[in-house]
Amino acid sequence: MAKVYRVNEAFDHGLLSGASCAFGVFDGVHRGHRFLIDEAKKTAAECGGPSAVLTFDIDPDERFHADRLKKLMTNERRIEALAQTGVDFVAVLPFTPAFAAQAPLDFLATTFGESFPAALHVGCDFHFGAKAAGQVDDLRAWADERGVRIFAHDLKSAFDKPITATRIRLLLAEGRCEDAVELLGHPYAFEGVVAQGRGEGSDMGFCTANIELAPMMRALGEGVYAAWATVSGVRYKAAMSMGTAPTFAEATATSEVHILDFEGSIYGETIAVEPVHYLRPMVEFDSVESLIAEVQANIAWVRENL
Numbered sequence: 001m002a003k004v005y006r007v008n009e010a011f012d013h014g015l016l017s018g019a020s021c022a023f024g025v026f027d028g029v030h031r032g033h034r035f036l037i038d039e040a041k042k043t044a045a046e047c048g049g050p051s052a053v054l055t056f057d058i059d060p061d062e063r064f065h066a067d068r069l070k071k072l073m074t075n076e077r078r079i080e081a082l083a084q085t086g087v088d089f090v091a092v093l094p095f096t097p098a099f100a101a102q103a104p105l106d107f108l109a110t111t112f113g114e115s116f117p118a119a120l121h122v123g124c125d126f127h128f129g130a131k132a133a134g135q136v137d138d139l140r141a142w143a144d145e146r147g148v149r150i151f152a153h154d155l156k157s158a159f160d161k162p163i164t165a166t167r168i169r170l171l172l173a174e175g176r177c178e179d180a181v182e183l184l185g186h187p188y189a190f191e192g193v194v195a196q197g198r199g200e201g202s203d204m205g206f207c208t209a210n211i212e213l214a215p216m217m218r219a220l221g222e223g224v225y226a227a228w229a230t231v232s233g234v235r236y237k238a239a240m241s242m243g244t245a246p247t248f249a250e251a252t253a254t255s256e257v258h259i260l261d262f263e264g265s266i267y268g269e270t271i272a273v274e275p276v277h278y279l280r281p282m283v284e285f286d287s288v289e290s291l292i293a294e295v296q297a298n299i300a301w302v303r304e305n306l
C-alpha cells in the first residue's frame with residue numbers, strides 16, 4: 001500500500017519534483033481512473049521518478065453540489081483504493097473553501113510551489129481553480145514554461161460510451177449493479193454502522209441489520225437486492241433492502257440487511273454491503289404476513305443463487 005501524504009504545512013513539496021502524477025478526484029476509482037493511473041506509472045518508469053496520485057481530501061462537488069451528489073465511495077475508501085493502485089505515493093490536497101476559491105494559476109502555484117512534476121496525467125475534461133475555470137490548455141501553457149509534460153487522455157470507453165462516475169451513479173440508481181461493477185472494474189460497496197431498529201425483524205423470523213446512510217452515500221436505487229455483507233472480515237450472503245420500509249410508517253433505516261447464516265449482536269459495528277443483483281422494487285404490503293412471505297422468498301433466492 002502506497003504512502004498517503006496530507007498536503008499541509010508539514011508536507012515536503014519536494015516529493016512532487018520529477019514525479020509522474022495522475023491528478024483528479026477519482027470517485028469510484030473506476031476502470032477509466034485506473035487507466036490514467038497506469039499511464040502515470042508508465043511515464044514514471046520511463047523518467048525514473050516516482051509515480052503518484054494527486055487528489056483532494058473531499059470530492060469538490062461536496063462543497064458545491066452536496067444536495068445532488070451521490071458518491072461511489074467515501075473519501076476514506078477512495079484514498080485507500082488509490083493507495084492500492086500500485087503508485088509510489090498519494091498526495092491529498094485539502095479542498096478548503098480558500099483553496100477552491102483560487103484562480104487557476106494560483107491554484108497551481110499553491111499545489112506545486114516550486115516543485116514541478118515530470119508529468120501530469122489528467123482526463124481531457126480536467127478543470128481546475130475557482131469556478132473550474134482552468135482548462136487543459138491553461139494547464140499546458142503553465143506546464144510548457146516549467147518543463148512539465150501534460151498528458152490529457154481521452155476518456156476510456158466501455159460499450160461505446162466514456163466510463164465516468166456519473167454514468168456509474170446512474171446505473172446504480174437504476175439498480176443495475178452488474179453493469180455498474182463492469183465499469184468500475186471492482187465490486188460496488190457501501191458501508192454503515194449498524195443501528196437499533198424497531199426490533200421487529202427477529203419476530204418476523206429474519207433479523208435485519210439497520211443501516212443509516214448519509215444522503216450523499218445513497219447512490220444505489222431503492223429496491224431489494226441480493227448482496228454480500230462483510231462483518232468482522234467475514235463475507236456472508238445477504239438479502240437487503242434499500243429505501244425506507246413503506247409498510248411501516250415509523251421506519252427510518254436507509255437500508256436493512258439480513259445476513260444469511262449469521263447470528264450475534266452487531267449493533268455499533270461497521271459492516272460493508274456489496275449489492276450484486278436487483279431482485280424487486282420495495283413494496284408497501286397489506287399485511288405483515290405477506291411481507292414475511294416475500295422476504296423469505298428473497299432470502300431463499302439468495303441462498304440458491306449467490
Ligand SMILES: Cc1cc2nc3c(=O)[nH]c(=O)nc-3n(C[C@H](O)[C@H](O)[C@H](O)COP(=O)(O)O)c2cc1C
Binds near residue numbers: 200
Ligand atoms: C430482503 C428484504 C426485503 C425487504 N422488503 C421490504 C418491502 O418490500 N417493503 C417493506 O415495507 N419493507 C421491506 N423490508 C424491510 C422490513 O420491513 C424490515 O426489515 C422489518 O420490518 C424489520 O424492521 P426492523 O429491523 O426495524 O425491526 C425488507 C427487508 C429485507 C431484509
Ligand SMILES: Nc1ncnc2c1ncn2[C@@H]1O[C@H](COP(=O)(O)OP(=O)(O)O)[C@@H](O)[C@H]1O
Binds near residue numbers: 208
Ligand atoms: N442474520 C442476521 N442478520 C442481520 N442482523 C443480525 C443477524 N443476526 C443477528 N443480528 C443482529 O440482530 C439485529 C437485528 O435484529 P432485529 O430484530 O431486526 O432488530 P432491529 O430492529 O434492531 O434491527 C442486528 O442489528 C444484529 O445486531
